[in-house]
Amino acid sequence: MGAENSNWHSELSYDQWAALSVSGLRPSARYKHASAVFDDKLYISGGSRNGRYLSDIQVLDLKTLAWSPLKLKVEKNADNSKDSLAGEILPPTSGHSMFKWGNKLLLLGGHSKNVSDSITVWFIDLESNQCGILETSGKVPLARGGQSVTLVGSRLIMFGGEDRQRRLLNDIHVLDLETMVWDVLETKQTPPAPRFDHTAAVHSERYLLIFCGCSHSIFFNDLHVLDLQTMEWSQPQIQGSTVTSRAGHSGITIDENWYIVGGGDNRSGACETLLLNMSTLVVSVLASVNGRDPLASEGLSVSSVLLDGEKILITFGGYNGTYNNEVYVMRPKPRNSPHPKIFQSPAAAAAAASVTAAYALTKSGKLDLSEAEDSDIKVVEENGSQRDLLSEINAVKEEKVVLEAALEEIKAENSSLKGKIEDTATTYADLSKELQSVQGQLVTERSRCAKLEAQIAELHNMLESLPSLEEEVKLLRNQKSALDRDMELASSVQRQKSGGVWKWIAG
Structure with missing residues (x-):
């Protein structure tokens, strides 16, 4: 799909991934970055590569299909003591969240070498390219990475993650974007097990869905739902296709449909792109790729953009043994929305x-x-x-x-x-x-090994007795040498005696 065609999305087949041909200097390959779409442009922020955190902002113009870096400016009158780090405006960060709010991109969470005990909310003004920190108050949550952040109206709802001491979390925090005040949500019933690298989505502005993720030893394949009115957790059964355990996947919602891409379990990548209808909780496999495909990666991102009245899915990056910087797109087939059956009063x-x-x-x-x-x-x-x-x-x-x-x-x-x-x-x-x-x-090899072990033990015993054998040989040699000398001396005496007798007889 060439960059010269501004109507490239109309050429896509429904429900099939296609590699997008782009121009410009591509961003370095990475995973655990964050992405967001604003004004027909895809923004990529930070991430990780070879254990190094990244801090750049890269932009893909979805009309011209050209990559370019975004050069940030420090907010005027900003307190630089909070955000200075080796001369960089944004701190290198991985496993964070980014989303659009008004004419700004807001970034929060993630792991960074920048020391902070609590969550910091950064902003990028996309009109002026100015960057800075938004002051928040209230019950500010602990710093963490691998959390999920979901926008519900004017509130951000954050669940789980892993803090700086690698402690796993399953708490719920909410940030009111109009007042910039944090609060903790108290919930009922059994919450999801503490986890990170999961995905979250909201249905009907009321139900928060938490899907899969992992602990330090377990990869999950479950779904949990929090009713934001009653604050009750539930764990409904997923219908349809079998969901394999995964973490590091990414998801995006279009109407009632939740598209889930990638992820893995540290052994293999998740090859299926899943479609979860949030009303019926029926899962179907939308597309499949091979295990080494960039779409079967952990830490990739997926976003959606509205082009000419049609939603298009866009993925970037990920890690599946190698770091990727490819862009893939999909044109989802329009789907009729069934009547809600799962979430009902x-x-x-x-x-x-x-x-x-x-x-x-x-x-x-x-x-x-x-x-x-x-x-x-x-x-x-x-x-x-x-x-x-x-x-x-x-x-x-x-x-x-x-x-x-x-x-x-x-x-x-x-x-x-x-x-x-x-x-x-x-x-x-x-x-x-x-x-x-x-x-x-x-069994045969075990028998053979037993025989070899017996032979080795016998040889070992022989080796241990070798010094004493050498001493005996040395002693025998000495005795033989002494015996040889005695015999030679006796022979010499015999010769002398024999010579005297003949001499006497001859005389």
């Missing part, structure tokens, strides 16, 4: 129950929808008021269409799962045979 739940009952009557043949549409049937409620059953029937019809579509998706998913199960069974059988063979070889 008690009154809505009672209404849903009556709709379900009406639907059951249609299935049993006791209620004819075609006849009911032309009637004026009224249902008298407990409070004496009446309601039109026809609206309920229409709702049942709509619900039926949604259920039928969901059923088709489930059938397709079941078919896919059956194929995977058959492949897994075949692989398991092959591996079992291979394991038996290896176990037989292992």
Whole structure:
């Protein structure tokens, strides 16, 4: 996709990732950076590479597809004692959060060598490029990295993370952006286990969703929901595709749909791009890549931009054995929003129950929808008021269409799962045979090792007795030398005696 085509997004296929051809000097490869979109431009902030924290701001113009660095200015009259670090305006930071607020980008959290015991909120004014610190008050939370930060109206809701002492957190803090006052949210029921490198999203301005993440030893594949009105935690079951454990993934919401990309478990990257409908909590696999693809990376970012009335997903960076600086884009297929089924008030739940009952009557043949549409049937409620059953029937019809579509998706998913199960069974059988063979070889090798160990022990004993043998050999040599001398002396005496006798006889 060339940079010369300003209408490049119209050429994208639905629900498929494509590498974006860009111009200009690309940002250095990195992961655990932060990203945000403002005025058709993608902003990339900080991150980490080879254990070194980064502090630069890079900008990709999504009209011209050209990269350029953003040169920041220190805010006038700013207290430089707070933000000076080796002459840099923004401190090098990794695992932080960044989002748009008005004409500013706000940055907070993350790990940095800049010593701070509490969360600092930085701002970048995108009209003047000035940068500085926003003063906050109230119950300011501990400094941390790998947290999630979600914008709900004019409030920032921060969950979890890992503090400077590597302690894992599962607390909830809220920052009112109009007053810049921090507060702690007290919750009920069982909260998620302490974690970091998770993702969060908000549904209907009321429900905060926390998805996956990790501790120091566990990678999670769970979903937790906090009702921001009742402040109660719950852990609903996810329907649809199996969710593998992951951390370091990234997510972005479009209407009721939550797109989740990348992540991994320190052994392999998550290859599936997931689509989680936040009303029904049904997960489906939108796209898949191979394990070494940049989209199967930890610490990548995903954002969305509105181009010509259409939302486009954009990813950047990540780490999957190598650091990446590629840009990938996806054009999500427009999706109809089903009626909410998971997050309902008690009154809505009672209404849903009556709709379900009406639907059951249609299935049993006791209620004819075609006849009911032309009637004026009224249902008298407990409070004496009446309601039109026809609206309920229409709702049942709509619900039926949604259920039928969901059923088709489930059938397709079941078919896919059956194929995977058959492949897994075949692989398991092959591996079992291979394991038996290896176990037989292992028994033989163990026997051989035992024999070798016995031989080694015997040789070791022989080596230990070698010095005494050498002494005996030396002693025997000395005795042999002495014996040789005695024999030679005896032979010499014998010769002398024999010579004297012959001499006497001759005389």
